[in-house]
Amino acid sequence: MEKVLDRVQSFFLDMPVVEVMNPNVISVHPDRTLRQVKEILRIKRISGVPVVDSERKVVGIVSIEDIIKALEGGYIDEKVQDHMTKKVVCLKVTDTLKDIIETFERYSYGRFPVVDENNRLVGIITKNDVMMALLARLGLVYLHDERRKEVLESPDYFERSLITGESLDKSGADFFFPIDYYDINLAGIGASKLRQFLLSRGVDPETARRVAIATYEAETNVVIHSGSTGAIYCFVKPDRIFVRVEDTGKGIDNVELAMKEGYSTAPDYVRELGFGAGMGFTNMKRCSDNLMVVSKVGAGVVVEMEFRRDREGNK
Amino acid sequence: MKLTEILSELRAKVVANAQKVDQLEFERAAASDLMSEVLAIAKPDAILITGLCTPQVIRTADVVGIPAVVIVRRENVPAETIEMAESSGIVLAVTRMSMFEACGRLYAKGIRPIWEV
Numbered sequence: 001m002e003k004v005l006d007r008v009q010s011f012f013l014d015m016p017v018v019e020v021m022n023p024n025v026i027s028v029h030p031d032r033t034l035r036q037v038k039e040i041l042r043i044k045r046i047s048g049v050p051v052v053d054s055e056r057k058v059v060g061i062v063s064i065e066d067i068i069k070a071l072e073g074g075y076i077d078e079k080v081q082d083h084m085t086k087k088v089v090c091l092k093v094t095d096t097l098k099d100i101i102e103t104f105e106r107y108s109y110g111r112f113p114v115v116d117e118n119n120r121l122v123g124i125i126t127k128n129d130v131m132m133a134l135l136a137r138l139g140l141v142y143l144h145d146e147r148r149k150e151v152l153e154s155p156d157y158f159e160r161s162l163i164t165g166e167s168l169d170k171s172g173a174d175f176f177f178p179i180d181y182y183d184i185n186l187a188g189i190g191a192s193k194l195r196q197f198l199l200s201r202g203v204d205p206e207t208a209r210r211v212a213i214a215t216y217e218a219e220t221n222v223v224i225h226s227g228s229t230g231a232i233y234c235f236v237k238p239d240r241i242f243v244r245v246e247d248t249g250k251g252i253d254n255v256e257l258a259m260k261e262g263y264s265t266a267p268d269y270v271r272e273l274g275f276g277a278g279m280g281f282t283n284m285k286r287c288s289d290n291l292m293v294v295s296k297v298g299a300g301v302v303v304e305m306e307f308r309r310d311r312e313g314n315k
Numbered sequence: 316m317k318l319t320e321i322l323s324e325l326r327a328k329v330v331a332n333a334q335k336v337d338q339l340e341f342e343r344a345a346a347s348d349l350m351s352e353v354l355a356i357a358k359p360d361a362i363l364i365t366g367l368c369t370p371q372v373i374r375t376a377d378v379v380g381i382p383a384v385v386i387v388r389r390e391n392v393p394a395e396t397i398e399m400a401e402s403s404g405i406v407l408a409v410t411r412m413s414m415f416e417a418c419g420r421l422y423a424k425g426i427r428p429i430w431e432v
Contacts (some may be wrong), residue, residue: 184371185369185370185371185395187374188375189374191374191378192374192377192378192403195377205359205380209359209378209379209380212378212379213354213378213379216354216374216375216378217351217354273350273371274348274349274350274365274367274372274375275350275351275371277352279349279352280351282355283354283355286355
């Protein structure tokens, strides 16, 4: 459960400020009067404005509360610079949603200007912006799911062999293993079972080993990268063994780059387990006689490997 | 070299499949903390020396066909790793010795690398 929470957190809490903020921020100069600010707030239906100097640097903030006080105190026609809040809490463009939430928790203000490295105003964030950004992100998750469904239902993507082009009767596979877990500590169970299965079918131990190693890497990739479940299918033929590992997850943006030795996008916790060194595809290539990888972003990855058996017995 | 000799040289304590120790002998060793590397280069007749102690180590050894694993620089091994070693029939031992010293001692005793250049 904790792991799932971690994943969800990273999905949302790492959202950059620029994705949350409203860039169309309305600001005023310090020499305007509070009455002018009152009109801006009324017309634009907002509850506060940052005050910026001629270089757009944030020098203060005026909220509706300041306006009420000015009306009560009879100084509504005085200048903003004399009554604005000068100590402004700002968010930086490099902050994330996590920082935003913490800032809202720490201070009771309704809005926080967003500034660049030179303290120049680039946007503003209210709780409403946070809510809208989260909803937009959720919509994206939903869209991702819908697209996945589309591809899943397309017969050409998942039902045809990448290597031979023949349509694939997966129900006729000699070995099937669902990768239905997300725990990296379990990665390799399928490959291990496949090796046992091949040995029980009288496959040469060296061939079984090659198949198991390549499958292990493919299975680990599903667990680490796909963010979804997957499956291992194996067909044992007299002259060759054919393995297909597929998932319906995030997909690979650039398959060519992913196949490069040493290229890795694995997170640290995966590296701590001894994986994620960018050797996966290299190992698969080395162990198999034929390797095909096809992926669409948002639609999963299909890895197919062929292992010839003609070298069996004459080591 | 007999596994019993290897383990005494490394001052290692056997934590799984102790009954198999007498039956095994090794000429070669692989030492790595990178499981993908083990998958890439290891041979079935080698002993694996590693600093990792997750169940993944055992699964990797199982897939490659490595019959014995020594975990270095530790007192204890997580129970799930031991359980997995037991069920996969892999001898698992642990030593407080560092990877460097463990490898150096075995090399001096004539154990060869799995990959000689």
